[in-house]
Amino acid sequence: MRAAARLAGFQELETPSVESLELYRVKSGEGISSQLWGFQDKGGRDVALAPESTPSVARIYAERAKAEPLPVKWFTVSKLWRYEEPQAGRGREFVQFNLDIFGAAGVEAEVELLAAASLLLDQAGAAGLYAFRLNDREVLESLAKLLGATDRPRFFRALDNRRKVPAEAFRAELRGAGLSEANIERLVELVDHGPEGVDPAESTAFLAQLDALALPEPGPAGVARLRRILELLPRTGIEDRVRLDLSIVRGFDYYTGPVFEAFAREGDARSLFGGGRYDRLIELFGGPPTPACGLAIGDMTLELLLRSHDRWPEGEPPLDTYVVAVSPELIPVAIEWVAKLRRAGISADGDLLGRSLSRQLKEAARRRARRAILVAPREHARGVVVERDLTTGAQRECRPEELLPAA
């Protein structure tokens, strides 16, 4: 996934694991999550193990903003900690892969994020297993206005929980948020637009439905962004995996425009990653006004998804060459071969336990080596080695220089 992020022109940034507790107060207000692992360091300062990377990334960007040519495209691979009950897909210590773009106000940045995330997920083996759900915070805000939500946070929360509760509970929450029965009907119809699943033509029809609502400000700009994103996505080859979904809210308060989540196409609806635009966050951390958007992919839900499709890489990666010393006095020669192959960029290993020929060949098979090179007394005396293809069993004698790639 790191390699894929570099292909996509993102640069790796390292974030600290121990941050001042204050950093999380800035973003979340006084109510700090009970899941935060806070403690006092030996200097008596309140610190915490980072529960997410975005505050660190935003702080670092705010500090460096003047020095960085725009746009800045960073990725982080950070260990993070949340003190919660460990369960399938959630651990107290986990890794998050973040992508962030600073300085780009247009939705080309969101398209870039979704395309890069696809490249990363496909690289990790998840090709075909996931889809994105896309929404816009300003569309949601104007919907709240249009539909008469008097308790906006509750309205948002109801949408956010919609997939986790029965239809009746969803309606009850909307009622609690101040919506009339007629408006609840309208919203349910909008949220359930078209058949489940991804269909570009259906998305276009849905955008026309949103247009027809004549949303108050700032809705129309949000609809225009969604339209432009859907227009550009086919260029990245991922239009087959994006669906508009008004129930995507994203928990954090700081999102200001498009928001999105990725889900497994089948089975558990747990989010694979989420993200969106947060154009006001850098200012919160003392930096200049900076358009920004990002997303975070968690390792544990991705692992669950890959495992459930038998795509999790088990065991060690296969070796290219296993070098066998046929008799003990040839161990030094075998060591020499291993070193030469590695220096030529070929993964290679040899025996460290003084094993017999047959047990060395067994080990070569266990390591799934493509070939074995046998260093044997008579052949060694004649300046050749034996190369054995471990798939076909075919053997040939060859001169040492044939084993290494041409310089």
Place this chain on the structure above:
Amino acid sequence: MRAAARLAGFQELETPSVESLELYRVKSGEGISSQLWGFQDKGGRDVALAPESTPSVARIYAERAKAEPLPVKWFTVSKLWRYEEPQAGRGREFVQFNLDIFGAAGVEAEVELLAAASLLLDQAGAAGLYAFRLNDREVLESLAKLLGATDRPRFFRALDNRRKVPAEAFRAELRGAGLSEANIERLVELVDHGPEGVDPAESTAFLAQLDALALPEPGPAGVARLRRILELLPRTGIEDRVRLDLSIVRGFDYYTGPVFEAFAREGDARSLFGGGRYDRLIELFGGPPTPACGLAIGDMTLELLLRSHDRWPEGEPPLDTYVVAVSPELIPVAIEWVAKLRRAGISADGDLLGRSLSRQLKEAARRRARRAILVAPREHARGVVVERDLTTGAQRECRPEELLPAA
């Protein structure tokens, strides 16, 4: 460095960052380092941010020992924490790259570690900048006996500090450890054998000197190990970087055989990495008796070394292709090209800011792209793009399929 470790047949293992405080008591006894960042978790347990990886690796190995075919070759890349004054080459949060081999009793394992460490350091850009110093704990133990050290810990500490204190202070410490003046002279002569620097012939002469001492048990086995290591090293091509040095002790108590450190060849003598054999550690953690050895490379001293030789990679890695949209309506086509190139394994990027042609080309230069692909209206209408070599400035029209590697 990860890629180099995989070439050398090591498998990545992830270690937790938060460990039970108990883990560090097991290894170090009751006196836990004052540099440990300990705290209580929300369940009231005493935990600590890991200050080194070896205890975690050993604990995990001890738990899994029965399931792992031998030898086990693991590498870890772990964030670690020590609460000490930050200074050049030392931070409170740092990264350590560990290599460990379990199940191999012979010094082929040490040779493997030194060869793999060389591969890693060379890969990181340090080729030619470092040398290893090699010793053996059993040689040291028998030297202590032979020379009449009555206070063995002090004798070891004196040797360990030898490079950090003036010659007179070294002698005073040896005196304090119980050595006679004559034996102090003998030891100083042994420690200062031959000219500074690496010389395989001189190492061989030094081994003969050690033989002539007629060391008591367990010294001779240690000398035999050093001899065998020096005999095998030329096979790995790194004999030009190893020197025997009786002042290499290694702080940890758990080493049982060969020990080694790497230093910069010039300037600051600060250790780049250290390691050795610890055949009794796995039992300490409740596992079966297991021969084992390992080493740990710290990121900060390595960074200092590379920076002091202008080998630290500054800025982002160069991009292969920057795709330029010559007019705004061609942005979608540029996005399409970027996506296609990346999917073909070519690092590619395009503009996210709607910039002019000249500013896009400036950005391409800043990103050190090898080439630009210009999507221009007239050429686009004819189904071609312009490829510009950003080194020579040469341009040519080409058909899209020419830009992608043959499938």
